[in-house]
Amino acid sequence: MSRKLGRTDYTLLIFALAVFLFNSPLNSWWSSLSLPWYMVFVLWAVIIVLVAWNQMRQEHGD
Numbered sequence: 001m002s003r004k005l006g007r008t009d010y011t012l013l014i015f016a017l018a019v020f021l022f023n024s025p026l027n028s029w030w031s032s033l034s035l036p037w038y039m040v041f042v043l044w045a046v047i048i049v050l051v052a053w054n055q056m057r058q059e060h061g062d
């Protein structure tokens with residue numbers, strides 16, 4: 001009984017990834033690594049690109 005993951009499922013997985021990166025003990029760890037100041041913006045850009053890619057991929061599949 002396999003089910004293909006839909007747009008909502010991938011969106012929820014991306015949301016869970018964002019919550020994990022920005023609101024977990026991992027946040028304290030990677031913010032103490034003295035990374036460049038723009039690293040938070042790079043992470044947000046990755047999340048935005050993943051969401052946009054998911055939307056485009058799903059629109060072409062409909």
